[in-house]
Amino acid sequence: MNNFTWIFLLALGASLILKLWLAQRQIRHVAENRGQVPDAFADKIQLDAHQKAADYTLTNTRQGRIELIYNSLLLVGWTLGGGLQWLDNSWQQLGWGSITTGVAMLISAFLIMAILELPFTIYHTFVIEERFGFNRTTPATFVGDLAKQALLMLIIGVPMAWAALWLMQESGGLWWLYLWLLWSGFSLLMLWAYPAVIAPLFNKFSPLEDDTLQKRIQSLLNRCGFKSQGIFVMDGSRRSGHGNAYFTGMGQNKRIVFFDTLLKTLEADEIEAVLAHELGHFKRKHVQKRIITMMLLSLAGLALLGWLIEQSWFYQGLGVQQASNHLALLLFLLVSPVFTVFLQPIMSWFSRKHEFEADDYAAAQSDAADLIRALVKMYRENASTLTPDPVYSAFYDSHPPAPVRVAHLSTRTAS
Template structure:
């Protein structure tokens, strides 16, 4: 019976790998077709903001990224086949001349290092060829290398002790190791989220308070009504790596921040900046961050429970082409394999994210003016070369933000 379970799992896994990647390529081609059909004319709703040249640049940029992504999907599929059906992961584990806990940790660290090196050429091409071609890249080879080295050191300092801790819990606490691991990892992740704005992020970028006399009064009014603090609104020097603009909310407690990219601020009026700030504050006021954390906790708990259930089930390992039962192999399978099975749940989380973006827009429209948020967003689309047209099915799977036309129409209704 165990051999039968293993066989069926292998068939299911291989089918999912192939079907998922083919479907993603299909979605990408749908998006390319939709973009190319609109290349010759700017949609009427955007003609007052977008020139034909801007529109065509966005189409070309998005199409180039999609075509690169299609090649990356094929590459990722080949890597999955190498690691699992062709037993690359198993061979790596057996080749390590270590024992016990050190072998487990070395296996996971080695896998992540090899995977990072195998994916590095794609990052280099994207940064220094594709982004450069469209005028977005501002990073230098020196900065690029420095960022990778910092990331590597940070991952080692934070990640290796965390892996040792989880492996130690697995090997010493019996059948409830998964529950203790879940609690320990959750506390660890909350600590990282709390430290990120003030300790981790400054290792890569410089942050300064958002300043300007014209802005000061408007910011104070907005943040006070939202229960925020004006000292928690920052500008980040994103321009040293890219000309793309953005804004985001991060952290919690005394370490929470709204962060604007300096590249975003250079093209926006005071009222547009305040409208986008109101949108970000809306996420905080409407408790989107705690809701996301709760969802993450529930999914993490279910994942650890499933790991505990399958940790000593031989057919689960052999069903994914690894004839070794070990904690490191178990964690690897959940990191690399489980997303293959959960791929089809992606649209649910995308829909939730888009719904929350609409809610934050509505909040911003109530606190500022909808027309200011509309003009600010349209400038953001233009400067980032983000296409204002999209395929509905593609968007449903991947987009965490509403398509441009839907978002603008919704804001127009708030304005009325």
């Protein structure tokens, strides 16, 4: 242990206390407002639906507190508890080369972490989601998804890990810059390829068959100057009762995707308004701004790692005795979230700002009243709380709280 050990423990403790305090605020605020539907929604959402949303939020938040503590203990176990050092020693005994050993270490560590988090995923899917009527996932589908995810980790993760470690070993002092270029290129490739290659492994995507709705959507796309490779319906109901819509892909490989559950819930004019909101993100270049932001953050992170990798106190302070490229990379990935927790509310603020901008665009291209009705239905069907704690919401939420968002849109209904 050294001074950095205490800095790490202090940061971890402060982060944990902050998040537990925020969770307690959320629990208290939602519970206090459970008994009455907010005035803005009194004629739109029944009390039983409001209480279901409150109970769903309370259950997930309480479960989240347990996960926070569990993950913090795991992090200490991996680092100061010697978990990473033990796993690395086990691979080193095989006598493989440094890059091969590093790849094996990285992949096995991430697989073990996924296994250790699996009980919470199972509980959330088959207990919490089942209790509130959202789960559609069968055990066979769940196991199949896990197998596909593990296979993808091997197919994609092994070459990427090998390339990263090779650059770290062979490309000199600017390895972090070359690695950033590799990671940026890979991320853009995945954004382009995901709709056609990855997503169909888990869900079925069918062309929208409602000709009237398709013509209406195409008219909106033409007005907005948006070209896509098609309008698709995803079989989201195979796994969950939640509904959503999104854009995926980039360049000439963009797709519009509606959950089948959403299409069953909304009317045609409401679907058009939801799509207009999503188009607002495209027209306001939110996706590009987020990509650039994440690239700049990753560049800063890798530059920092380029310095930390030469510091013996970095390894020793986190329970690792023998420095190596793969352990430096793994330690950085595990520990950096502890020190960057302050970025969460900043990123959330920008995301909410983008949501307001997209809502304004939707109000201009369709009808704000239609979007309000669609949002209310989505809040109800997804059991989204109408009364989040303001501080909790400001820290975490990527979307404005329901009352704030509806109030904002209401000012656009007359325009």
